Amino acid sequence: SLSGCPRATFAGKKGKLSGDEILNTKFKTSDVLENDEEIKQLNKEISELNESNSEMEAAMVKLQSQISTMEKNLKNIEEENKMIEEQNEALFLELSGLSQALIQSLANIRLPHMEPISEQNFEAYVNTLTDMYSNQECYQNPENKDLLESIKQAVKGIQV
Secondary structure, eight states, X not given: OGGGOHHHHHHHHHTSSOXXXXXXXXXXXXXXXHHHHHHHHHHHHHHHHHHHHHHHHHHHHHHXXXXXXXXXXXXXXXXXXXXXXXXXXXXXXXXXXXXXXXXXXXXXXXXXXXXXXXXXXXXXXXXXXXXXXXXXXXXXXXHHHHHHHHHHXXXXXXXX
């Protein structure tokens, strides 16, 4: 009570507070209980918010880890793609050299029903050669055997 409070008694003695003011400033038990319930509710909400924040932070750390992993994977894939491109360029150059060597080697050999080999008809010429070697029974006559043998001799020196 205020009567037992030294400050309230001292302030009342000085005349700063009148008797009505002293009575009005007394806390009612229901007010204290109401404030206590509000504090409990606020503490509960704070706990829920802290828990939610912790979950969000954990999710954020997980996402950052996933992003970091994805970035590393992307970098590795880009490096692999670069290496594959370099290998493809090297293979293309090698193929170009082989096709030029084949054209030079077979320049004097004419296949039936075809023009002499050149860059323009190179693919058709190679397809015809492939067909000839895979279906050799069709080319059993002596003239075709001589043609196949001369082709073998012409390409014998090409290093693959």
